[in-house]
Every structure is written in C-alpha cells, then in structure tokens.
Amino acid sequence: MRVPFGDKVRGWKGGVPSIDWLKLGERLLLALLALQIVRLIWVVLTPVGSFGPWEGRQAQILSPSARQALFASFDPFFRTGAPQQQGGGVVTSLALTVYGIRLNEGSGLGSAIMATPDGVQNSFAVGDEILPGVVLKAVAFDHVTIDRGGAEEQVFLDQSTPAPDAAAPAPASGEGWQSAAPPPPATPPGMDSPTADSLKRDIGFAPRMQNGRITGLAVMSRGPAFASAGFKPGDVITQVDGQPVANLQAIQNKIAPGARMSLTVERGAAVASVNIIVQGQ
Structure with a gap:
C-alpha cells in the first residue's frame, strides 16, 4: 500500500515500532502479584517442614558414668569455690589453750576465749593479735586457726573435761559458745561462799560485743574464787537477776x-544458772 508523502503510520517512529512503557509496567506488576499469590498458596498448602513433619528438641540424658563424672567435678554446698576450713593442718607448738569458741555462721567470723602461755584468759575476735606476731585468723566449731609469721597453725578446743549428758536448747539467734565443759551445780548457800574482795580479785570480765553493743560478759579465772563461785572457763554472763547485761557495772555494783x-x-x-551468795564482812 502506498502512503502519501509526508504522512506517518500510527505506532511507528522513523520506521521503528514505539513502546508503551505504562502498559508494560502494569503487566510486570501483575506478574509479580500473581507470583506472590502462588507463593502464598504454596506456603499454606505445603507441610511445615520441607523434609518431613516438624519435631521439637529432644532431651539428652547422660549415661550413669557421665552423670557421675559431672557431679564429681563440683561441690553443690560450696559453689563459690571457697573450701571449708579443714582440721588437718599443723597443730601449733605454742602454749595456747582454747576454752570457748563463738562462731557466726552468717559472716563466717567469730571469736574465741584463749589462754596465753602466762595462763591469762582473754576473748579474741578474728583478726586480733594474740601474741606478738600471732593473729587469730579463723574459727571453727572445734578449733581455731592462727597466723604465726605467715604460716597457718591450729589450736583445738580443750576437751579435757567430759561433755554433759544433756544440754538445754541453744539461744534463738543460733549463735553460742562451743565448749566441752559441763554445767556446774549452783553453789550451796553458806558453803565456800566467796567474799566480795575475792570475787573482784579472782574473776576478770571482758565485754562480748555484737553489732556495737554488749551482749554478755566473758568471765576469766584469776584465782580460786573463780571456781568456788561456780564458773567454768568459757562462761559468758548474759543476765544478772533476770536482767540482760548492758555494761560491766551491771555486775560490779x-x-x-x-x-x-x-x-x-x-x-x-x-544455758546454765550460777547462784552466788557473797560472804559478809
């Protein structure tokens, strides 16, 4: 067919077909939409797992030998890694005697009533110097550990006297003095009653502190009136005539x-009772 000179064929530009980009974009979008719909249908209809049904994780149970090796590698009661103080250390050669031990289970600290080589008894807290170069390092239920010039040595509780057949309940706080001395009977009235001067001369008192306050007076032997009054090494006075001990004057008066x-x-x-009748002048 002949086309008059100067006319153009619709859809042709210079002899090359023109492209409708708008329609082409619409077709591409429709194709992508159809592809997404097919994928959605595939996900809904196919199983959850590509290679079979889904299964949860199964518990792995160790063999008896593996469990034994696992639990043998740690101590469930001392998980912090601090080993419990053992009693198989070196026993000191110093002439020290332990008459009473007070152990604080919560803080791991405490104190002990000890007699030095000169026979004088005193109450020492953990960290106190017992002798020059000798420091109380730790306390346990039946012994104490001292630091002697950087070496650890142990002093065990004096158990030369027999233990009592029966004991009264411990205080409500759960803290008490560990001692092997049995409760003595009360001093009979009129028999070997000490005088006021002998009591003041032969018995020493050291305050026991807890949280910054006095909770008792530790008694120390300095003469025969200590035993005649009914005291034993390691005793701590907590009440005088039914009243808690608040200071040293409570008993001295x-x-x-x-x-x-x-x-x-x-x-x-x-807990024992000691009844004292002071002789008159």
Missing part, C-alpha cells in the same frame, strides 16, 4: 558483802 546474785551464763551450746 552487785558484788557487795551479803549480796545474792542469780546469773544466767552461756556455756557451750547450753
């Missing part, structure tokens, strides 16, 4: 000729 005192003392894990 009571020591007078003709006075009668009813004392409550902690003795090991037991």
